Amino acid sequence: MTDSVVADRYAQALVGTISDLNELDKIDAEINLVGRLIETDDTFRRFFLSPLVPQSDKKALIRKVFSELICDDVLNLIFLIIDKHRENITTKIANRFSALADELKGVEAGMVITAVKMHDDEFKLLEAKVQKFSGRKITLEREVDPSLIGGIVLWLGNHVIDGSIRYRLDSIRRDLLEVKTHLPSEEIAS
Numbered sequence: 293m294t295d296s297v298v299a300d301r302y303a304q305a306l307v308g309t310i311s312d313l314n315e316l317d318k319i320d321a322e323i324n325l326v327g328r329l330i331e332t333d334d335t336f337r338r339f340f341l342s343p344l345v346p347q348s349d350k351k352a353l354i355r356k357v358f359s360e361l362i363c364d365d366v367l368n369l370i371f372l373i374i375d376k377h378r379e380n381i382t383t384k385i386a387n388r389f390s391a392l393a394d395e396l397k398g399v400e401a402g403m404v405i406t407a408v409k410m411h412d413d414e415f416k417l418l419e420a421k422v423q424k425f426s427g428r429k430i431t432l433e434r435e436v437d438p439s440l441i442g443g444i445v446l447w448l449g450n451h452v453i454d455g456s457i458r459y460r461l462d463s464i465r466r467d468l469l470e471v472k473t474h475l476p477s478e479e480i481a482s
Contacts, residue, residue, distance in 0.1 A: 299384035302369065306385075307392050309365040316393040322362040326370060327386030341379050350374050399429045402448040407440040407456070422448065 310319060330337050339345055339353065354370050362370075373382055394401050404410070404418060415434060423430040426448065437445075443456035 295381045295384055296388075298378065299381045299388045302373065302378070302381075302385045303388035303392055306365065306369050306389055307396070313396060316396060319363065319366060320390050320393045322366045323369070323386045323389050325361060326358065326366070327383040330383055340382075343377070347374050350379075394431060397429075399431055400426065400449055402430055402432045402446065403435060404432050405435045405437050405440065405445040405447070405456075407436070407438055407442050409436050410434060418444075422446065 306319065306323065310316060330340060340350060351371055351374055354367070354374070358367060358370070369385075370382070373379055373385070378385075391401060402422065404415070410418070415432070419430060419432050422432065430448070439458060441457035441461070443459070445456050445459075446453040
């Protein structure tokens, strides 16, 4: 079973513990607090992900650090993750839970990929336009990919709008190859 499938099952289980949809944001913030700590704190990450650290030590630290910050459901999920030796997918579980929470709230997630970092006001303007166009509440993430050369790629659900220069150049190259394959061989040689 892939990590994504397993992460989805844990995230679904956490969703199953919620009795009131108003709790979604709170639990989302709590599970992502743990996920962010794993991503940003090298000492915590090495400790939490190490197979050499006993489970009891990991649970004791989690209880000490997070008992006042996260609810029992999230704490129990983290303990289950430790028991099942799935610490390495904690961040994936948090990300999947966020996606499920957005779905339950009717929010569609998307990704904006640009060749250079977008300014905040440009990003907010784009987000507002995409939201108006789609007619749904949208939350966009940003990513930078210099290989795009310029332009923008927008992922929204299962749809992609690729307005990058790289895509346009690839399209021109494909068109030229198509024309070349239809030309008689003596015209290509001259």
